[in-house]
Amino acid sequence: MGMRSHIVPSMDPRRQSRKAPPAARRTSAQEALGRTTRQRSALLDIIAREGRPLSPYELHDLAVRVIPSMSRSTVYRNLRALEDARQIHAVSIPGQAPRYELARAAASHHHHFHCQRCDRVYELEGCPGGLKGLLPRGFTLEDHTIVLTGKCGACVG
Ligand SMILES: [Zn+2]
């Protein structure tokens, strides 16, 4: 009788201590979420600061200055997630690694310049238009991409 009443109250602290590990796991899950959020906002900040579309290699080189532990695969994983969340947009340049620009930049129609010396890609404002005139009769134009190539100001100077 005395033993049973001793066991029953001791159940509570034990149950509480059993609840402790899930609480700890939740904390580490929150830490992981916090880390992911920091990584993604660092990548977005870098793209915004550089003001031009960046390759995963360029992003990694710049990201490790902010978060030294960020690996190249972490950069790739976060870029995929940011692209899925439509926060960034992939710019494809023939024969090149994709470059990433902010979705808000991608929202306004523009084109790109690829420097063949330093491999940087720059955003060009506006569009020459008038491209329908290039089409053979009976064709319809649905979209277009224009990539100008040459040497950027830094490479010419
Ligand atoms: Zn250049």
Ligand SMILES: [Zn+2]
């Ligand atoms: Zn255009």
